[in-house]
Amino acid sequence: MAAVNEAIQIFRKLTAGENVAFQGEVFKTAGAKFNFKTKNKILVYVGAQGPKMLEMAVKSATVFLLMRVTQATSVSQLRWR
Numbered sequence: 886m887a888a889v890n891e892a893i894q895i896f897r898k899l900t901a902g903e904n905v906a907f908q909g910e911v912f913k914t915a916g917a918k919f920n921f922k923t924k925n926k927i928l929v930y931v932g933a934q935g936p937k938m939l940e941m942a943v944k945s946a947t948v949f950l951l952m953r954v955t956q957a958t959s960v961s962q963l964r965w966r
Contacts, residue, residue: 886938887911893929893945900927 891909895917898905905917931946933939942949 886941889931889938890941890945893931896927896929 887909888911891907891912894909895905895907895912895914898907899917899919900923902922903918905914907914907917926947928947929945930948930950931938931942932950932952933942934952939949939951
């Protein structure tokens with residue numbers, strides 16, 4: 886879960902045209918930058934199924950995909966923020 890969250894953070898900064906210096910649990914970058922500019926905001930899709938991953942996807946992604954919803958992980962149990 887940390888890897889997906891960090892990747893989204895880095896990706897959003899890169900697509901905003903920023904030089905990215907990032908020190909996370911999983912990823913570390915020093916001055917990363919795209920060699921091109923994006924004309925439009927790039928959507929971030931995240932597929933998730935467990936309750937923690939679903940909550941992170943709702944908070945971080947532009948679009949989230951429910952991979953599998955069970956009684957233990959029902960849509961009604963998500964905290965929409």
